[in-house]
Amino acid sequence: MCVCTCKPAYDSSVTDAQWVLIEPLLPRPAAVLGGRPYVHSRRLIIDTISYVLVSGCAWRLVPHDLAPWSIAYQWFRAWTRDGTWDRVHEVLRERVRIADGRDPQPSAAVLDSQSARSSEGGEQIGYDAGKRVRGRKRHLLVDTLGLVLHVVVHSASVQDRAGARLMLTGARARFPLLGLVWVDGGYVNSVDAGLVGWARRSEGLEVVAVPRNADVKGFQVLPRRWVVERTFGWLTRCRRLARDYERKTAHAEAMIKFAMIRLMAARLAGEELPAPRSDIEKEAARRLAEDLKD
Incomplete structure (x- = not known):
């Protein structure tokens, strides 16, 4: 393995503090297992993937002082697969x-x-008529801290x-204590309450809709739902x-998980990722402070 410790x-x-948290969780180096030593360190691979995520550049455009894009992409793909x-x-x-x-649960x-x-192009490209968007839909299930529990693209x-239904299938098997899920009013309406009944019968989950205030136009910070909206804000800080x-x-899906890995490692290290705070994050922080007082 490369012995160079500079980055x-x-x-x-x-950072060094973040790497201390991430390194033990990665697969062991080949040299430790008796194989051929890596030409590029695992930290350099992580830094290269992180550069692509944050900058939004194409893999082939990563700077030359990082790992070669083909090597970094090879590891990103391998670690996604395994x-x-x-x-x-x-x-x-x-x-x-x-x-x-x-x-923990x-x-x-x-x-x-x-x-x-x-x-x-690519897999599963479609058109969202409601949002008038051609592309993909990211479904997130997050806890009350905004940490991602499950993601499906x-x-x-x-x-x-x-x-x-794709998101909640098997949710209780992964998270045995999970019993309540808040959703947007669009998931549950007076005409079709099938999701609520299915979740209760099949998964033992109580699905509760948080409706919008019809009298208020434009963006609203809704109770409970602001948590997942804040998570989307965290993710879109990354240009990729x-x-x-x-x-x-x-x-x-792997890019979303990697973005959360960076965020959580920084939080555990007592650091903050450099980024401006949006209006929703400021409002979310205020509401979180109020909840903690209660």
């Missing part, structure tokens, strides 16, 4: 919850979706209620996630 001075690069991102993400999420005084969650334009043409640039949905 490029990019804002997207992981579940490395899932394992790292789950461990860090539990540590963040414990550090916040919560149980959540008992309540918030579900929502975001339609993202696709820049190129699919065609934008898939209706929210169908996407919600401002659109959907991935050709495979598995890679699109």
